[in-house]
Amino acid sequence: MPALRVARLDDVPAGRPTLVEANGLRLVLARVKDDVFACQDACAHKGGPLSEGRLSGVRLACPWHGWMYDVRTGECVLPGRGHRVASYAARVEAGEVWVEVP
Template sequence: MLEEFYKVADVSDLREGKLYPVEVEGEPVCLVKLEGTIYAFTDNCTHISGPLNQGDFDGCVVTCPWHGARFDVRSGEVLRGPARQDLYTYPVKVEGETIFIGLPPEEE
């Protein structure tokens, strides 16, 4: 089963190291550009759904504004609790100036 890709932003919308929230098919997603590479991850903390786009971002680590859980945005890995579950990360494609992310197919 292949992902379906959706247009989410233009490359010019993102600034290096700044979190950029979008919604794709009802899913909150956060984009960030690091050293020219664009990463996409779920915008809800896996602890109790804190809005990660409102958290602190340093290097490649986002910190949830609610309880301080930390994640590596490149892999989604939990670096510090209280979250125990990694973030879901999305495949990203850039075609020209357009950013697309892949969503898993809907379960039938």
């Protein structure tokens, strides 16, 4: 899968979800210390914008009804019923954030 540069690390504040677009996809970046994780922006419940949600550690809460995701995997942990959003491999190189997108 090709990796695309989607942001500078400095533009992804720790603890605040950040919306980016890559290959026509809307992704939410979540910075946890110096790691960055990438998931699809649209919540699996009713499509709420996860990039406008609240990030606590690796947990990202949807702003619409509070479903909560583990940004490392895209797995919905509240309510834990097997829902998930797509997650994409992300890495930081030389201060730039790269994400593997289809």
